[in-house]
Amino acid sequence: MSLTKCLNETEVTTKMNYNNAKFFTSYGKFEQIPPSERTEIAFSGRSNVGKSSLINKIFNRKALARVSAVPGKTATINFYELENIYCVDLPGYGYAKVSKSEKQSWNRLIGGYLSADRELALVFQLIDFRHSPTADDLSMVNYLIDGEFPFVIVLTKADKLSKNQRAERRRALLTELPCAEDLTIIEFSAETGEGAEEIRAIIEEIAEE
Numbered sequence: 001m002s003l004t005k006c007l008n009e010t011e012v013t014t015k016m017n018y019n020n021a022k023f024f025t026s027y028g029k030f031e032q033i034p035p036s037e038r039t040e041i042a043f044s045g046r047s048n049v050g051k052s053s054l055i056n057k058i059f060n061r062k063a064l065a066r067v068s069a070v071p072g073k074t075a076t077i078n079f080y081e082l083e084n085i086y087c088v089d090l091p092g093y094g095y096a097k098v099s100k101s102e103k104q105s106w107n108r109l110i111g112g113y114l115s116a117d118r119e120l121a122l123v124f125q126l127i128d129f130r131h132s133p134t135a136d137d138l139s140m141v142n143y144l145i146d147g148e149f150p151f152v153i154v155l156t157k158a159d160k161l162s163k164n165q166r167a168e169r170r171r172a173l174l175t176e177l178p179c180a181e182d183l184t185i186i187e188f189s190a191e192t193g194e195g196a197e198e199i200r201a202i203i204e205e206i207a208e209e
Contacts, residue, residue, distance in 0.1 A: 016083055016204050021059040024086065026076040030112030033077065036119040039085045041203060044110070045126030046136055047092030050156040053190035054126065055080065055089060058199055077113060085121075085207050088113070094136035114147070121206045122150045124199065129155035129169055129187060132176050142178060152184040152202060153177070159189035 027033045043051050056064050064080065078089040090110050114120070123144055127133050133141070144151045161169065166187070174180045188195035 016200070016207065018059045018082065018200065019061070021061070021064060021080055021082040021087070023064060024079040024081040026078040028076045028109070030109050030116070033113065033116075036117075039119050039121050039206060039209075040088050041085060041121055041206060042088040042090055042113070042123045043126065044090045044123055044140060045092060045154075045156075046094035046128075046134060049092065049126045049128050050190055051089055051092065051126055054124075054154065054156065054188060054199075055087065057190045057193060057196050058203075075109075077109060082203070083207060085203070087203075093140070094134055114143070114149070120149070121209070122152065122202070124154050125151050126154045126156050129158050129166070130160055132172065138176075138178070145178060152186060152199075154195065154199065155185060155187045157189065158187040158194055159191045 043055065045051050056062060059080070059082070075091055077091065080087040080089070090113065093107075093110065114123075125137075125140060125144065127137050141151075141153075143149075155169075155173075158166070173185075177183065186195045186198050188199070
């Protein structure tokens, strides 16, 4: 868990060529995933939180990751190749309108990936900035803290909030998120690009290690 505070006002520069990012492969079962061969950075969040939109924005692409109009549609772990690392899009969790067996399958897939001995350097944990974290969001954050995973909170859909609404949500998050004052938190918008450079800078720092 990073002790760096909010980065959204930090001036950063990036060097990686994100336009060269490409889809590598996907897996529907944890047993299908081969051992790590390079550093991995994972993107986690509930269904419809904006993971695909974030990935497309970070990579300067319109449709590298498919943006579904139907929450809960993605049921695979998707690997994207970016120079010497993999960016890993985990299935969205928490969508109520899927069967119990589908939820169990997703939980095994996500849990299996996170608990495996992989070269996982960081998790970007996405939370919808407009609302309080869901019970599933809090479970995931606590899981990451308890497992001592390095992670960054990304507050998505920041453009949907007014300045005053943002201030209110920031204050609320201090009590809603465990260890909030010690977390790295980035406010992000796929529409305006806010926060994209901060996320890219973190990815590059990891890729250079």
